[in-house]
Amino acid sequence: MSDKATLTFGDSSFELNVLIGTENEKALDVSQLRKNSGVITYDDGYGNTGSCESSVTFIDGDKGILRYRGYDIAELAEKANFLEVCLLLLNGELPTSAQLSNFQEKVSAFQNLPSEVLKAVESLPANIHPMASLATGLQALGGACSHLCTNDRQKDLENFDDAAALIIAALPALAAASHRKKVGESFKNPDKSHNYCTNFLSMMFAKEGDKPINSSLSKALDLIFLLHADHEQNCSTSTCRMIASGGANPFASLAGAVSALWGPLHGGANMAVINMLNDIHSSGDDGSGFIQSAKEGKSRLMGFGHRVYRNYDPRAKILKSACDQALEALGVSSPILDIARRLEEVALQDPYFIDRKLYPNVDFYSGIILQALGFPTNTFTVLFAIGRAPGWLAHWKEIAQTGKRIHRPRQIYQGSTLRYYEPLANR
Ligand code: ACO
Numbered sequence: 163m164s165d166k167a168t169l170t171f172g173d174s175s176f177e178l179n180v181l182i183g184t185e186n187e188k189a190l191d192v193s194q195l196r197k198n199s200g201v202i203t204y205d206d207g208y209g210n211t212g213s214c215e216s217s218v219t220f221i222d223g224d225k226g227i228l229r230y231r232g233y234d235i236a237e238l239a240e241k242a243n244f245l246e247v248c249l250l251l252l253n254g255e256l257p258t259s260a261q262l263s264n265f266q267e268k269v270s271a272f273q274n275l276p277s278e279v280l281k282a283v284e285s286l287p288a289n290i291h292p293m294a295s296l297a298t299g300l301q302a303l304g305g306a307c308s309h310l311c312t313n314d315r316q317k318d319l320e321n322f323d324d325a326a327a328l329i330i331a332a333l334p335a336l337a338a339a340s341h342r343k344k345v346g347e348s349f350k351n352p353d354k355s356h357n358y359c360t361n362f363l364s365m366m367f368a369k370e371g372d373k374p375i376n377s378s379l380s381k382a383l384d385l386i387f388l389l390h391a392d393h394e395q396n397c398s399t400s401t402c403r404m405i406a407s408g409g410a411n412p413f414a415s416l417a418g419a420v421s422a423l424w425g426p427l428h429g430g431a432n433m434a435v436i437n438m439l440n441d442i443h444s445s446g447d448d449g450s451g452f453i454q455s456a457k458e459g460k461s462r463l464m465g466f467g468h469r470v471y472r473n474y475d476p477r478a479k480i481l482k483s484a485c486d487q488a489l490e491a492l493g494v495s496s497p498i499l500d501i502a503r504r505l506e507e508v509a510l511q512d513p514y515f516i517d518r519k520l521y522p523n524v525d526f527y528s529g530i531i532l533q534a535l536g537f538p539t540n541t542f543t544v545l546f547a548i549g550r551a552p553g554w555l556a557h558w559k560e561i562a563q564t565g566k567r568i569h570r571p572r573q574i575y576q577g578s579t580l581r582y583y584e585p586l587a588n589r
Contacts, residue, residue, distance in 0.1 A: 171199060181212075185220055202572050209469065213569070214403065218251060218556045219394040226473035230392055231255070239480050244387040245269065245330075245358055248552040251392055252326055252559065265327060266358075272331035273352035273361065275339065276306040279332075280349060283339045292340050292544045293424040297417040299336035300329070304413025311411040318411050319562050325412045326555045333548045334358070338365035341541060359383040362548075367536055378491040379535055383545075385484055386528055389477040390546055392553025394470075398422040398429065402554040406561040407569040419554045420547050426464075429546040432525040432532070433539050435465040439498035439530075442505075449504040457514040465502075465526030466509060472519035481527040488531045499530050 167178045167190050176199050179191040189212045192203050205211045220229045228235040231250050238247055242256075249257040249265055257265065275283075282302040286295050304311035310325040312318055318325070339349050342365075350365050359380035368375070393399065401422035405415040423429035438461075442452050456463040468475055489496055506522055509515040532542050 169195070169199075171201060174199065181215070183215075185222070196572075202574075204574055208400075213395055213400060214560075214566075216394065216557070216560060217254065218553065218560065219392045221394055221470055223468070223470035224472050226471060226476050226479075228393070228476050235389065235476050236480060239385060239388060242388065244384045244391070244549070247388050247391050248326075248330055251552045251556040252323075268324075268327040269331040269358065270352075270354045272328045273335055273354070275332060275335045276303070279303050279306050279336075280339055283336060284343050284349070286340075286343075288344070290340075291424070292337065292344075292541050293420060293547070295340040296333070296336055296544055296547060297420040299332075299340070300413050300417040300420065303328070303332055303336070304411060304417075307413075311413045313409055313411050313414075315409055315562050315565065319559070322412065322555075322559055322562070326552070326559075329412065329416060329555065330551055333551055334362035335365060337541065337544045337548065338362065340544075341366055341538070359387070363535070376491065379488070382484060382488040382491070382531055383535060385480070386531060386545065387549035389480060389524060389528075390549030390553075392550070392556065396428065397425070398550065399554060399557050403557050403561050404569045406558045407567070409568075412555060412558045415558050416551065416554050419550070423547055423550065424543060429543045429550075431464050431523070432529040432542040432546060435502075435525050436498070436529040436533055436539050436542070438464045439501050442501050443498055449501050449508060453505065453508050453512065457512070463505065463509060463515075463520070465523055465529075466515070467518070467520040468523045471521060471523065474521045475523045477524040478522040478526050481524065481531065482522075485527045485531050489534055492534050494534055496530060496534065498533075502526065502530060 165180045165182070167180055169176045169178055169190075176195060178195065181189045181191050183189075196202050203211075218231065220232070221227065230238060230247060231254055233250070233256075238250075242250070245266055246257060246262055249255075249261060279299060279302045283295055283299045286298060290298075307325075307328060310318070310321045310328065312321075335352060342349055350368060352361050352365060356364060356375075357380065360375050360377070363375050363380055363383065395403075398419040402415045402419035405418045406412075410418075426434045438452070442449055445451075452461065453463065455461045485499060489499065506526070509520065515521075528546075529539070529542055532545060533539070537545065
């Protein structure tokens with residue numbers, strides 16, 4: 163196959179390089195097109211645009227494949243844990259046992275929030291959304307650890323390992339501080355003898371005299387974090403890379419990513435799924451009425467559909483069986499899980515969903531597990547952010563290391579042509 167393509171526009175032809183990825187994906191390189199021809203490419207919403215070359219994550223949406231650094235998500239879900247996957251994403255290789263215990267120790271040491279950061283989070287308005295609190299907490303953390311947060315790319319890269327461990331350690335503590343404040347309880351200090359997820363569950367919910375946390379619950383949470391750890395150039399990761407491309411430090415880049423994740427079409431979908439399932443349940447519908455209204459465009463089946471997957475999201479498959487296991491470990495039955503199963507069954511046989519290749523995505527079952535673990539619905543997206551942090555950080559590092567130009571898309575202007583200022587008195 164030729165490594166060149168030819169574009170004909172008007173009377174001229176332009177040669178474009180063809181970029182071929184390691185999984186044989188092909189892209190026409192249009193980076194010189196404007197310079198050579200005066201035209202740009204147009205791709206509203208970037209659905210057909212490769213914004214970078216990356217070695218972090220591979221997705222084949224048609225086949226339902228997701229791999230971190232070459233490892234299949236199903237194999238990692240079965241054999242690895244979240245902190246191990248953090249190092250895989252951050253460094254490109256699975257850690258040795260010495261590297262992993264070193265990292266665990268570092269994360270454990272960083273779990274105590276600096277007192278001014280805790281104060282900052284606790285002083286936010288009572289009704290602030292946990293995602294806003296998380297973004298604010300991250301910026302405050304950067305301020306409190308200013309040696310890790312310089313906006314000098316070289317220094318930020320030299321300190322990256324510490325900054326990454328600090329952020330991964332602090333996010334659960336920030337989430338717990340915000341939650342405890344909301345429910346009127348005082349902050350619970352981390353317990354260094356617990357693993358990452360047990361510690362988080364304990365910081366969120368433990369009260370004096372509670373029984374130790376069941377290990378199958380912290381395993382379920384670890385799996386959710388692992389499955390969310392990266393997903394290549396999605397909205398929040400692209401936001402993180404965009405901010406990083408301007409030279410901003412990891413704390414600021416991740417605070418922006420947290421804000422991008424918040425929306426209901428992105429990370430906020432896990433909350434929206436639970437709200438949808440609860441509404442269906444309380445209306446007495448078994449799901450059929452809701453499917454009909456989604457087909458008529460009156461509502462959207464949240465947790466279904468994906469810009470990239472035109473097949474079953476491999477993470478949803480894993481979470482569907484994890485959901486059964488978690489509910490069994492907790493000894494609870496969930497009427498909304500029955501509704502979710504029914505929605506999936508009906509949708510997967512319906513021509514509307516089949517023709518549009520709409521399948522369950524990662525959010526369809528994750529919320530049911532999180533609800534069963536006791537997380538309030540408005541914290542679900544925060545949990546997504548904790549899971550996604552290593553991915554964002556790996557992308558920050560990739561941008562910082564490859565050091566290409568600031569990201570700056572162009573546009574096709576469709577506004578008024580030149581007009582002249584009318585004095586206020588004449589308008
Ligand atoms: N329910 C009903 N119809 C849908 C859904 C849905 N969940 N998703 C897409 N469609 C329909 C659209 O109405 C459109 O129909 P049309 O061709 O008749 O106009 C067609 O399918 C294509 O949809 P788009 O909106 O063009 O798909 P896009 O790739 O832009 O959007 C998205 C993807 C945002 C995920 C969409 O499927 C959606 O809104 N899903 C529900 C929200 C959700 O679960 N988001 C989480 C995504 S995963 C993540 O961020 C972690």
